[in-house]
Amino acid sequence: MNVALFDHPQIRQQLLPFTYTRPVAEIRMGILTITEKWQHYLGENITHLTQDFLANKFQGPKETINLLVINGGVCPDDKLRTAIEALEQNTSLSQDGIILAARISEYNSIAELETLPSSEYTNELTLISRPWHIFKEAGSQIRKDYKLLTQNRQSAVITDKHTIVYNPDNIFIEDGVNIKAAILNAENGPIYLGKNSTVEEGAVIRGPFALGEDSTVNAQARMRGDISIGPKCKVGGEVSNSVIFGHSNKGHDGFLGNSVLGEWCNIGAGTNISNLKNNYAQVKVWDYAEETFINTGEQFCGLMMGDHSKCAI
Numbered sequence: 001m002n003v004a005l006f007d008h009p010q011i012r013q014q015l016l017p018f019t020y021t022r023p024v025a026e027i028r029m030g031i032l033t034i035t036e037k038w039q040h041y042l043g044e045n046i047t048h049l050t051q052d053f054l055a056n057k058f059q060g061p062k063e064t065i066n067l068l069v070i071n072g073g074v075c076p077d078d079k080l081r082t083a084i085e086a087l088e089q090n091t092s093l094s095q096d097g098i099i100l101a102a103r104i105s106e107y108n109s110i111a112e113l114e115t116l117p118s119s120e121y122t123n124e125l126t127l128i129s130r131p132w133h134i135f136k137e138a139g140s141q142i143r144k145d146y147k148l149l150t151q152n153r154q155s156a157v158i159t160d161k162h163t164i165v166y167n168p169d170n171i172f173i174e175d176g177v178n179i180k181a182a183i184l185n186a187e188n189g190p191i192y193l194g195k196n197s198t199v200e201e202g203a204v205i206r207g208p209f210a211l212g213e214d215s216t217v218n219a220q221a222r223m224r225g226d227i228s229i230g231p232k233c234k235v236g237g238e239v240s241n242s243v244i245f246g247h248s249n250k251g252h253d254g255f256l257g258n259s260v261l262g263e264w265c266n267i268g269a270g271t272n273i274s275n276l277k278n279n280y281a282q283v284k285v286w287d288y289a290e291e292t293f294i295n296t297g298e299q300f301c302g303l304m305m306g307d308h309s310k311c312a313i
Contacts, residue, residue, distance in 0.1 A: 003042060004061045005035060005072040006049040006110055008098065011129045015073070016288035017306030018131065018245075018262055023050035023058050025072030027134060028230050028245045030141025031149060031192055031210040034075055034128070040148050041076040048072070049110065064107040071100050075126040075141060083121055092118040095125065131285070131304045132296050134243050134260045139189060139226035142208035146172065146190040158184075170207065182217075189225060218251050230263075242302070259302035268312025275302035 005025040012019045018027060025034040025048065032040070039046050048058040049069065061067060070084065083093055084101045092102035092113055100121055102113045126137055149172070156173040158165060162181040165171065170186035173179075176196035182203045184191050189208030193199065197211045200219040210228045217223060218236030229235055230246030237250065240257040244250065248261050252269035259273055267273075276299065277283060283301035284293040305311075 001042065001044050001068055002061055002063060002066055003038070003044045003068045003070065004047045004049045004107075005038065006069050006113075007051065008071050008073060009110065010289075011071070011073045011098075011127075012051075013289035014129055014287070015131060017304070018134075018260070021054075021262070021307045023048045023054060023072055024128070026058065027128060028228060028243055029075055029126075029128060029134065029137060030143075030228055031145035031194075031212075034072060037076050037145070037148075038070065041081050049107075061107075066105060067107045068103050069101065069107065069113065071098065071127070073128045074100055075128070075137075075144075077125065077144070079123045080121070080125055083123075090116055092116040093121050094118045095121045095127075098127065100125070100127075130296070131260055132258075132298055132301050135226070135241050135258055135302075136298075138228050138241060138243050139208045142192070142210050142226070142228060143190060145210070146192055146208075149192070174213075194231070212246060216251075241300075245307075257302050258298075258300045259304070261303070261305045262307035262309070264308045265305050266310040266312075268310070270313045271311055273302045275300050 007024050012024055035046050047061045050058055087103040089103055089105055093100045099113050102116055156175055158179055160179050163179050164183045167186040171191045173193050174195040177193045179199045181201040182199045184205050186207040191207040192210045194211055194213040196214050198216040202220040203217045205223040206225040208226055209223055212229055212231035214231055215229050215233040221236045222238045224240040226241040227239055228243045230244055232247045233244050234249040234251040237253040238255045242256050242259040244261045245263045247263045248265040250256055250267040254271045256273045257275040283296050283298055285296055287294040
């Protein structure tokens with residue numbers, strides 16, 4: 001099967017700044033990126049239909065005939081996969097006017113997809129179209145990815161006698177993980193620790209929580225749940241309901257909540273991120289497409305930090 005994930009033009013604009021440097025499907029949602037999720041569900045090599053300036057890094061399809069294209073902002077599930085695989089040639093699947101997927105004999109442009117005969121998908125789905133959706137869906141996507149990655153597999157054993165574990169059946173440890181004198185509480189959601197990751201002394205982790213390969217939770221950190229940390233990151237202080245894509249550091253004391261950090265970001269020591277207005281009003285964020293502030297509809301919303309950004313006190 002020839003499969004490509006496409007950037008819906010409107011959704012890509014709405015997900016800036018994160019889509020300045022990656023296709024929509026390369027956003028981390030839960031343990032995996034959206035691309036990685038589709039690879040697991042379809043068992044296929046996934047390519048991208050993205051911006052020309054990103055095409056050198058993110059490979060496009062070698063052939064544009066007999067192509068199955070899927071909206072890069074859509075997270076897969078079993079019902080959606082079944083509906084997409086059942087698509088006939090030169091037809092599409094949509095919901096509320098948004099193209100979810102199409103099977104085409106020859107691809108020319110994204111705009112062409114709007115002209116295809118379309119059937120309406122009526123089941124619930126997860127479509128990421130705004131930056132704050134990334135942290136809002138983190139917990140549910142960690143739960144789904146946890147099942148996907150751990151099914152019929154055996155977790156490594158925690159051998160440190162000073163580490164306290166609650167609900168060990170909901171914790172999965174990949175090979176090479178180093179844990180010392182930590183508290184892991186998976187009563188409210190799964191905890192996944194990636195290959196060669198480290199949890200230092202005194203760290204407290206509550207699920208749902210995902211730690212990527214070669215990443216570290218620093219000593220005495222407080223991870224309060226609904227948190228996804230990508231590969232090669234350092235996290236410390238207090239973190240709640242946040243996503244860090246990868247290769248980024250928030251290693252020191254200070255609070256980070258209801259936030260999304262891209263790659264190669266750094267949060268300096270003592271930095272605190274506000275996620276709640278003093279008057280409890282809904283938070284507004286900058287919209288790059290509209291070039292104005294828009295209402296998120298969220299009472300709790302913190303920092304949306306694009307790649308290679310840094311802050312400090």
